[in-house]
Amino acid sequence: MKWILITMLFLSAQAEATLIQYTFEVLTKERTGTPGGATDRADMTLLVDADSRQITKLRYTTRFFDIDFQGGADITAQFRWLNQDGSGYYGINSFMEGAVPDGTSINMFLEATMPINGNPAHFLNNGTDGQHFIFSTENHSNAYIGEWMPGEKIIVPEPATLSLLGLGLGVIGLRRYSLRAKKH
Numbered sequence: 001m002k003w004i005l006i007t008m009l010f011l012s013a014q015a016e017a018t019l020i021q022y023t024f025e026v027l028t029k030e031r032t033g034t035p036g037g038a039t040d041r042a043d044m045t046l047l048v049d050a051d052s053r054q055i056t057k058l059r060y061t062t063r064f065f066d067i068d069f070q071g072g073a074d075i076t077a078q079f080r081w082l083n084q085d086g087s088g089y090y091g092i093n094s095f096m097e098g099a100v101p102d103g104t105s106i107n108m109f110l111e112a113t114m115p116i117n118g119n120p121a122h123f124l125n126n127g128t129d130g131q132h133f134i135f136s137t138e139n140h141s142n143a144y145i146g147e148w149m150p151g152e153k154i155i156v157p158e159p160a161t162l163s164l165l166g167l168g169l170g171v172i173g174l175r176r177y178s179l180r181a182k183k184h
Helices: 002-012 159-183
Strands: 019-030 039-049 054-061 066-082 088-096 106-114 132-137 143-156
Antiparallel strands (some): 019 039, 088 106
């Protein structure tokens, strides 16, 4: 019985998260080609499905645009070069169809460091200092640079994982209760 419980608890501990939520503070600036220009600072929240390598939700509101994307946008990583520590420098890209309320699609691009052939969904918070999120509309009529500030990465537990953990702890509690009842 003890080994069954230990096995259940072991299975409830997940090796890699399926859902990851990132929160970044981003200073967005219009790419107008002229010095200066208007800026706006806001928080951006991304919900990523690491198994399918997709952005499932993106919420980012600035004075320039309002992105409220829900769906599935593939995250692709293009290898740029090999770093001295053996990691790779990648361009990570995602195209979100209809992300803006008026139906405009947005392309998001970030340069980041991650292990060679790693899953980019796990490394969106590894943006390289001095690099940016670049948002552009589908026809490239408008482009914005979002200056990236390292943010928070939260692993969202799956309901099945929590259920297995709760079930395992419940069985342990019942087992102890029944053993204590037998002694008295």
